[in-house]
Amino acid sequence: MTILIVTSIFFFLSASIIAQEDTTKFEECGKAYNCGQMSIYYPFWGEERPSFCASNHQFKLKCEANQNTTIQLGSQTFQVLQYDQVRYTLTMVRTGLVYDNCSSAALTNTSLDSSLFTYTPNARNITIFYGCPSSVTSNSTHSFMCREGGDKGAFYGDPKTKKIQDCEGDSIEVQVTGEEHEPDGGIQGLNKALSKGFQVHYSSEAQVQLCVKCILSNGTCGANDESQFSCFCQDGSEALNCSHHRSDKWNWKRKLGIGLGAAVVSAIAVGIAFYIYYSRQKKKNHLREVSSSVLSHGISCGSSSEDPEMGCKYFGLHFFSYSELEEATNFFDPARQLGDGGFGTVYFGKLHDGRLVAVKRMYENSDKGVEQFANEVEILTGLHHQNLVSLYGCTSRHSRELLLVYEYIPNGTVADHLHGQRAKPGTLPWHIRMNIAIETASALVYLHASDIIHRDVKTNNILLDNHFSVKVADFGLSRLLPMHVTHVSTAPQGTPGYVDPEYHEYYHLTDKSDVYSFGVVLIELISSMPAVDITRSRNEINLSNMAIKRIQSGALHELVDPTLGFERDFKVRKMINGVAELAFQCLQSSKDVRPSMAEVLDRLEDIRSDGKCNGGPEVMDLSEDNAALLKNNEPPPSSPDSNLVTLSTPPHGTCT
Template identity: 40%
Template structure:
């Protein structure tokens, strides 16, 4: 090409760049410097404007780079100090890139806005920089499975907003840091829910100061370290604990914990230590599902009487097997072991799957009895002193008695006396029944009979409460829940396959996972990174309680270097070559048109950049809303999509204003809440709702699509929920009849949404107006909590908000009404009233009597269904067995206790409803509607990453709802 033409085109290109660029130049410089130390970056990382040009894995807001998500794409290189020059960065996820190595730069402490830092599954080494304690907004810190050495930085104690601390599987040494007069420590992390510090080389004692009653910790994982000394008695103060893993250390001395206060505890691992003294007393631990105290040196004892009282044991129990220990020279020294006869009552625990009591001194006659649990799959009593076996029980599952005197007398004529007898723990996914396919090399047939290149890897569950690894029901349940999570946020996932379970040396369950793409035979880099990132997101999947916290490991980092990428490369190269000349030719024309458009669109651009420019003129409105990531609609857009706000499109009327059904360009159905002009309530509620819903994202909360604020108009645009309010369905107005199983599911959905507000939002949020008209049902009758106009953030330090009493009579917390102190337990009270509505079908105040009083007066726990037959909703299906109803009513009554201290937290409510459904044998998450829902809507929108919580939501198309107004 003629040099003069080249210069001309270059000048025109630069003019276009100056007009169209939106990326902050300092951010671009920093990202370019980071990129220069990486190989295998996404192919579209070219040009000068990452935000405008849509660099894969990069998200921006107001010209600043706010998110870098490049999980599992095969990056290699180091992370340089230039990363600290991105001041607005809120998420950095480089997980599952094994080629990333080197030390973490001290400059990472400059990222003051950072909420999520995930470097799990890389090869970073050296110490964790102490400057990480400067990231005071950090919500999730995941550094698992690297090569970090040195001590845990005490400065992490400054991260008071931290929800997850995960440094599992590194080479960290030293003691667990706690605060003193000059230094912070982990004891200050009272809001952190997860301490995952296992599989390191930590030494010293577990500090007594580490635990306090202020903590909200639910998972404590210190397994597979070199910790010594006794288990600190302060651990019993953390009443929120659900999982304790202290196994595979060198802990010694007696266990002096009083477990009575740990009412939420479900799994306890103390095995492979040097613990002595009497065995811990677990009497009254009603939620315990898994206990392992094996390989210790407890005093001689018979099987304790509290064993058979643990009726919530749903799975594997390895209480006292192999009570031995290893000294430092490797010599095995037997300790005093369990002795005496085995009471048949231990086999009758209803949910028990395995009893492993091998290598003890149990003797006498083994009598399994005839009332053994129906789920009991394995009894392992090898190497004891059993002399007789009462064989009239009819037990036909796996029984292992080899090494007992009884087997010596009869030889190996019976299977249970043979060394070959082993429990069956194999599991394979069901056959896909697909017609023979001729797939390309490396492609795999999906469960939906499609040839594709799936994301493959291993899920590791750091605790499980079942031992029957061959039970397909567990994996089918988990698989469906994971699929539901991906579909709820419109990820490009067609199907998921789980297979090949086994327990590794750390008692972690490993599962192979294959995630198959939809609408293509392979994932693009954006979809791939988002999915691998979420597979390591602890809060993304609502898995059943039988599965513990998970961790994902990618099979390899060459997904985009195999045959799956050739076609795209060839097509991309051809298209790029053919249109390059055309793009250059059009550059001058584009620049000219852009200049003319800029002259005519100045006012509109100002309004879009600052839609609340006129807010400050309204003195009664307070400070302007602070939002990110929402679409700003013009008045004309919403006027057009509602047919000039036609009365025919009104779907709700309340004190705030009216709600209209609207259809946006492209056919998306939405609900538009339009405030009455001049309404003070409208100003306040508009600001509250837009600020709150712009930063919370959960499948059980109604999503906010956008807003309009112009020409004295205040409008909020929501997803449209097709089946109206829960009140409409309970009253029969909607024509939908809710079965008992479906009511349990609705209660669980709503409770999960509230738990997200209380426990995952930062700061926590109190809804303040929970009622059946503010719970909406979509086309699958999934419940979503709506109407956040009265909501309030909760002060961490005070634990309550002193505020004017607002809400709805009948649902209002009496303690809040009297003290004007609003807490998260106020929502619990309101939710308890909704639970009673679900059971009775009655209004909260019926003929002048409160529903709580009516139920309490009618209750008689000595009678069937608590004697509530006369006040149960006839539509609930009284003719059928209402499994779990009594426990559901018990929970509701606890929620509506007069004093908040006596009410459970919403997280506990979720867990108990899950247990009610599971123990009642209801497949509550997957029950399909008996009649088809009346409306279905397209949900094929694009994806974006919100600025706050790590949940990807759809940005263009939603399945949508009617909003009930205050």
Template identity: 45%
Template sequence: MHPKSLPKFARLLPIIVLSIHYISCQIKIGSADKSAEVMEGSCEPMSCGTVTNISYPFWLGGEQPPYCGHPHFELRCTEDKHVLFQLFHKEYVVQQISHKTNSLWLVDPIFNSYKFEKGQECPITKENIDLDITQDYFIISRANKELIFYKCETRPPKTFNDVHPTCNEYLFIRYGGNYSDVLPPNVLPECESLHPVPVIAHDDEEKIDYDALLSEGFLVEWDDCKICRESGDKCEYDNSLGRPSSFYYSCSNYESHCPENINPAKSHNHRHPNWRIVTGIRVGLIGLAVAGFVCLLYIHCRKRKHSGSSTLLSQTASSFHTNSYTDPELGDEQFHTQIFMYEELVDATDGFSSSNELGDGGFGTVYKGKLRDGRTVAIKRFKNNYRRIELFMNEIYILSSFRHQNLVSLYGCISRHARELLLVYEYVPNGTVADHLHGARASEEALTCGARASEEALTWPRRMRIATETAEALCYLHAVTPQIIHRDVKTTNILLDRSFHVKVADFGLSRLFPVNVTHISTAPQGTPGYLDPEYHHCYRLTDKSDVYSFGVVLVELISSKSAVDVNRERQDINLSKMAIRMIQNQELEQLVDANIWFQSNAEMRTMIEQVAEIAFRCLQAEREMRPTMKEVLEALREIAAHEGYGRDKGVEADVAVDDEESLLRKKSSQSPDTVIEKWESSSTTPNSTG
């Protein structure tokens, strides 16, 4: 663009920037040489009792200035020279700090100097220790071993030689392998396994004193400013950036990059001590000037641009990356979808009236609406979340690029530059699978009698079809190129039409896999109760993560129970763990919903047992032991083809709905205590009978 073609205000930008630079250079900064010397000399390593080398990121509160360490690493030295460390609501005794291995030796005060005696109340922690220290700064070291406690109704058989009693006659303890925060299976009859407790490892397991072992504590690890320390420099906390929830270091004498979230800086002796203030003022003023210039230029261009009411949104994936978020997994394809005017969608929903609300999720609310052309649609209104553009563009890309009869259809969207982000989908009138299994519709169906009840109920043939069609949708997503991982498979994301056919929805969290890649390392996202444990603990997302979530869906279809319910017994709060336990113990009859004729129909019973076996394989903790979605689909189709399945039982006819308005799914009426939140070949696959 020629300079003369720019608006007049654009030609003033260089003069504005130079003026700001000159003014910032004239700002007088008070003397700080003396304070720099104080900062340099007041963060020397300290000791308290037997704990030595208390240095960054740790610091002694009350004895050192706060910048000597990170806010979440504050230690306290007691009068009797014990070092205490607060982790959330619990205080631990520090035995040793190792900067070489970035490890901290802690002892729970409840076990410190405690002697177990028969008849006494055992001081066993009532909660998983991981829940106390699950923050960005610490993890429990995998170098720990674990003690597994079993609360029993009777004494274990003598054959369990590795189980030993503690101070309580019916509380037993077992020395396990390397520590894992996963609740161990119940290997003892009539016993409940409690959360594992990490302990310092011992080589001679035959001579372990379990009482003393608990009092010795465990190790936790933290990240560190290792590069700065190896350069011979000091690490200090820089609170001027105003984000105490993250690591920030002032690495003096060091110009290169420090680890993540580290703020490198020159030595106090070579750089003005208040250089950050000067730099901040300069950057801030220049940023304001540039932002103002860009806004004026944008407004100028918009006035010259003619915009229609309905056009096609056509953006390349590279534009998608630049303007919304960076994701190298997307290709270069273009995607198209109709753009709606904001006013039309407001009118379609009666101003987003609560009477038209279909559902409310973590990232948006869905409304029923009627467009000017007469179509009934579902409109998702994204909440004001920092990830809303990412989720918005993700759904547009996937649903406009891939089509399947069991995936919900996207009709269009609103411009990304509008005041709100809205997506327009086909309206699927019969609610979600969760509604029919354990939601508002399940309650309505329980109160309905006669022919209407059979028309609306989720009978076994319908549940079988829902399982098969959901598997078909996921199998399709896993088979396309690039492969799509849904990452939020759950019964609230499986919609049903009037004939109880499946429409899988909500692709905001979905990820695209590059070709020839086995997994993607990413922070776990999903819904409690459905989340793949290996993805949760190892941050490795694979197509088997969807398989695990689908296994939970299968168990819900069998049991009509929610994936997580804190009203159940502690060991059964998580439906997947309940299902594994019951299937392994051959207690399937206690798991299955009695309303699907489990006891009265032998053929149906066999089919349910076969589906339960598939669910059991999908729920294996190790992804290698789970089947692929293709194998799951083939197995379900084989079960569905069983002789006699599909014969008329008075439930398979497509039903007509009397009142379309009754199909609106209102806000969930479930109890607030309910959270709605590996199979490679037949020769290597585990089965429920062991």
């Protein structure tokens, strides 16, 4: 009995100490790494910011003279010139190298761990060739003489440039920010190009979403002892999401603190060990069953001797061989990476027949990845709409990896053009944004008419071709809604900032969940701001919250992208007011007061036609005194027929 009491006291003290440490983790990880004008949070650490606040121990930053921030990656040091927490990029430049000291042994290729960093599309390689005679370098404007070595020099150019035989030294590759024109000549031109640095992504979309969810639940992001993501909550507990974490029910550290005996603790430990073992075995078996049964379903070949990866059909879908897609993507060259998500990475490719494709490579050993793969195949093979991305085919169950092959859409995503790498003032005028809204709505109306809920509507999933026509993509999370069923119950999935709050609270997924997400897209089109930005004040991290506050306070003009001509063009102002009014309806917390996607589409067409279609109602000016009606009537109106925010619902398709 004495042993049990002593053991209980030991566990009580241990639990108290650990809980106190975890409270410290919440406080410590809420503090920034500060150096000069730069303030950096997760996933980095350094100086006074502990290592458990980072996603990886290699993400350690050093502050030099309280001005320059550097990061050591292997044997190489980089200065961090810029940190973009919205796009999750670093702009870095290699330090400590003198490129015209041609005999230096330090002239080595830049080496980055591809599992931690990926080059952004605007990063460009330059190859420098050393030990070249003056007869060679004199013919190139991109050449320079070495500091020592007699008449030996060097020149730089595109990586595809063939090495000249007379150059005796090694060649190295360096990274710069891609520009339309070549850098200026000589060593000055090279140093100028290098001094601007190059950009890398430092986090996957899946990891980013975990951290955003944590922050929105009033937690701080960090990692546990196994270097896995952990959300540190204010009560000293750890979870993936503090808002759904009940410390009084689940925090085993506090349970230990009430004096459980060693026997009970041992029993719990044995039970947990058994449960983990059982769950892992069950997951492995389920993965095999899903992969085998779903991917083999519907496959029929002409004969048993036929190659199972050539000529087979899955509901009319072509099967590609793994080797064909490997060749098409240049063996999944990182330079061809178009993007990545929670369950796979997308690469640019070119097939033997000349078609340009986007190949989604599902992550290995992912149960959800297999299910998403099968779900996307099943849904996309039955859909045909001009504003939905086309699925060309996939690999069979015999393949080494699960690969999906889509048509390639060359002009990036709407997110890219609004607040990403392609964002430039004036390049996405209002009439194009209006067209994007209408074509996206048209695609969603088609999906809902087919009893399909997209479930991940966001600007990153709206692709644009060279004419800025829309192609809605990424159906991995989509759900078929059975006929005569008003909703399906499922754990909330989607992207932070776009998820329907009612779905998030009650787990009821309906077509109105897509309507809410589309409302966020409309606000993005108006503002050019991202749906989530943790650099904004806490109550405005979500763009939807910010938009509702601005509209209700009559300050819509503070939300609108100033390049759209809201203040100077009456027609644009009127349309933006109409779209903001419609977005406000879509963003209602209760699904019952949101319009349907068909009603949304009709209203958008009416706004574009200046009210001439179907005799739509006069658009309320949300930036003037009328907006006070919304401000003074909180909570938002209880029905779409409210006279505060008018929504026309004419029969769809009557606008020409």
